[in-house]
Amino acid sequence: MTTNEEMPMVSIKDVHKSFGDLEVLKGVSMDINRGEVICIIGPSGSGKSTLIRCINALNDIQQGSILVEGQEVNDPNLDKLELRKKVGMVFQQYNLFPHKTALENIMMAPIRVLKQDKKEVEETARALIKKVRLEGKEDNYPGELSGGQQQRVAIARSLAMKPDVILFDEVTAALDPETVNEVLLTIKELAEEGMTCILVTHEMAFAREVADHIYFTDRGVIVEHGPPTTFFDEAKDPRTKEFLSQIL
Amino acid sequence: MKRSDYQTEYKTDLPVMVTPLPKTGGSFRFTLKPWHGFVILMACLVSSGIAYAVTDKENASIFEVLVRWMPLLLKGFIFNLVISTCAMAIGTAVGAALGLGQISLHGWVRKASWLITQFFRNSPWLVLLFFAMFLLPFEITIGGLTIPLPDWVKAIIGLSLPVMANVSEIVRGAVLSLPSGQWEAAESLAYTRRQTLWLVILPQCVKRMLPPWMNLYAILTMATVLASIVGVSEVMTLTGQALSAEGGQTYWHRFTPLFYYCFSFTATRFHGGRYIWKRNILLSTKHCLRGP
Numbered sequence: 011m012t013t014n015e016e017m018p019m020v021s022i023k024d025v026h027k028s029f030g031d032l033e034v035l036k037g038v039s040m041d042i043n044r045g046e047v048i049c050i051i052g053p054s055g056s057g058k059s060t061l062i063r064c065i066n067a068l069n070d071i072q073q074g075s076i077l078v079e080g081q082e083v084n085d086p087n088l089d090k091l092e093l094r095k096k097v098g099m100v101f102q103q104y105n106l107f108p109h110k111t112a113l114e115n116i117m118m119a120p121i122r123v124l125k126q127d128k129k130e131v132e133e134t135a136r137a138l139i140k141k142v143r144l145e146g147k148e149d150n151y152p153g154e155l156s157g158g159q160q161q162r163v164a165i166a167r168s169l170a171m172k173p174d175v176i177l178f179d180e181v182t183a184a185l186d187p188e189t190v191n192e193v194l195l196t197i198k199e200l201a202e203e204g205m206t207c208i209l210v211t212h213e214m215a216f217a218r219e220v221a222d223h224i225y226f227t228d229r230g231v232i233v234e235h236g237p238p239t240t241f242f243d244e245a246k247d248p249r250t251k252e253f254l255s256q257i258l
Numbered sequence: 259m260k261r262s263d264y265q266t267e268y269k270t271d272l273p274v275m276v277t278p279l280p281k282t283g284g285s286f287r288f289t290l291k292p293w294h295g296f297v298i299l300m301a302c303l304v305s306s307g308i309a310y311a312v313t314d315k316e317n318a319s320i321f322e323v324l325v326r327w328m329p330l331l332l333k334g335f336i337f338n339l340v341i342s343t344c345a346m347a348i349g350t351a352v353g354a355a356l357g358l359g360q361i362s363l364h365g366w367v368r369k370a371s372w373l374i375t376q377f378f379r380n381s382p383w384l385v386l387l388f389f390a391m392f393l394l395p396f397e398i399t400i401g402g403l404t405i406p407l408p409d410w411v412k413a414i415i416g417l418s419l420p421v422m423a424n425v426s427e428i429v430r431g432a433v434l435s436l437p438s439g440q441w442e443a444a445e446s447l448a449y450t451r452r453q454t455l456w457l458v459i460l461p462q463c464v465k466r467m468l469p470p471w472m473n474l475y476a477i478l479t480m481a482t483v484l485a486s487i488v489g490v491s492e493v494m495t496l497t498g499q500a501l502s503a504e505g506g507q508t509y510w511h512r513f514t515p516l517f518y519y520c521f522s523f524t525a526t527r528f529h530g531g532r533y534i535w536k537r538n539i540l541l542s543t544k545h546c547l548r549g550p
């Protein structure tokens with residue numbers, strides 16, 4: 011167990027990923043420790059989504075190594091189900107199951123995948139609904155919820171699996187400005203509770219506030235990284251500076 | 259519950275999967291009312307009457323004849339319904355399996371399912387019917403038990419082949435029409451592929467498959483008359499018999515489509531996929547007015 015605490019939760023080393031001839035990740039490395047919140051920022055098409063999708067094996071990689079709690083992801087004999095029980099994911103488009111109510115969306119995976127007791131799961135699910143401030147929406151279908159509400163159900167659904175790390179891929183990008191905050195608040199609370207989070211985001215103010223570490227990617231490589239204060243105020247690379255000047 | 263709200267856009271190469279556009283103001287749209295049925299009934303009777311008037315009048319009155327033959331024709335038509343229902347049931351069961359085969363992860367299962375689907379989907383229905391009629395034995399013996407295969411059973415099998423292929427395509431199309439995010443969300447929650455399919459994908463597909471499936475059923479019901487060509491005593495065969503027995507008046511063939519009309523009309527009243535049956539009604543009506 012001692013090694014477990016010293017070891018980074020997620021350790022990415024020299025990852026290369028191509029779609030056909032297009033090399034999207036050209037040697038990316040980063041370490042994420044337990045309880046850390048890291049933000050990945052960068053221009054569109056720089057491979058941010060691809061990178062975090064590699065962590066839960068939604069994308070395979072051609073070269074390099076991704077260790078999640080010591081489990082090698084780049085392994086043909088990888089037990090994807092075991093990996094995905096440890097790694098939660100929240101998508102830009104929510105991707106709730108439209109034929110199930112909010113509560114059912116949250117309860118389904120623990121019951122069917124983790125084979126937990128239905129009563130206990132329901133208790134946890136109701137607590138999670140409360141946690142994301144959606145009391146009273148338990149029996150609504152996703153189609154009856156606003157974007158922000160759906161996204162919070164999606165976060166609760168992911169939390170119900172009690173993951174060790176959660177991946178957030180631009181989870182507020184599809185929301186209108188007023189609802190962005192309610193989702194960010196939920197994520198912030200998670201971060202404060204010590205959940206390990208890997209976020210891809212365009213919300214710079216949010217990144218500065220919650221992140222322990224910020225990575226800037228461009229064209230498949232990590233150009234610069236550092237804690238938020240140094241990163242935002244003392245960026246050295248011209249590409250980072252240009253990006254920040256455009257977005258801030 | 260506004261469960262239709264989540265009908266997002268989806269891509270498919272299957273024209274039947276395209277969501278019908280909402281009605282736009284000003285454009286013509288056929289809406290069926292009960293009185294249309296009455297109008298069509300009158301049109302048929304009048305046209306039959308005219309047909310009767312121009313032929314010689316030695317025979318009994320048209321209405322007398324119709325009433326006399328009615329029970330037999332009705333029995334024939336019920337037979338058509340039995341054939342179509344059974345063919346639909348068998349075709350749906352086998353076709354669903356075949357459709358799932360088409361999206362299997364095993365290359366050869368996928369290819370075989372694709373081949374079977376394409377073969378039966380692109381063969382004329384009549385050819386498949388002949389195929390079943392002449393290639394199937396008149397009885398099969400399984401371990402001492404002999405099951406006779408009368409012509410109508412063969413007709414059911416023959417007609418269920420194209421149904422199977424079409425259902426297979428409907429299933430495949432519906433599965434592919436779901437946004438890939440549904441698969442990814444389920445995968446990232448550690449569902450197995452089988453769980454993803456049965457808990458997430460297929461329940462959503464049922465709703466999408468219903469309209470094209472109803473469409474297929476309507477087409478199949480109309481196609482059961484093909485069975486008369488291969489000698490099954492369904493309604494068209496019986497109509498032919500009545501025709502020759504009563505001396506060759508043309509009104510018979512205007513009368514028979516009325517059964518289809520009535521059936522389709524009733525189905526329209528009771529089923530969700532109304533617009534499909536309406537098309538069927540238009541078809542029946544055309545036959546009524548023009549003859550076969």
Ligand SMILES: Nc1ncnc2c1ncn2[C@@H]1O[C@H](COP(=O)(O)OP(=O)(O)OP(=O)(O)O)[C@@H](O)[C@H]1O
Binds near residue numbers: 052054
């Ligand atoms: N499944 C795929 N097949 C082929 N190319 C892909 C695929 N997914 C992503 N790409 C390509 O990989 C590159 C990086 O895509 P990615 O989605 O990771 O970018 P991103 O940094 O997340 O951008 P954005 O900020 O717009 O979401 C893009 O050029 C994209 O076209």
Ligand SMILES: [Mg+2]
Binds near residue numbers: 058059060179180
């Ligand atoms: Mg992205």
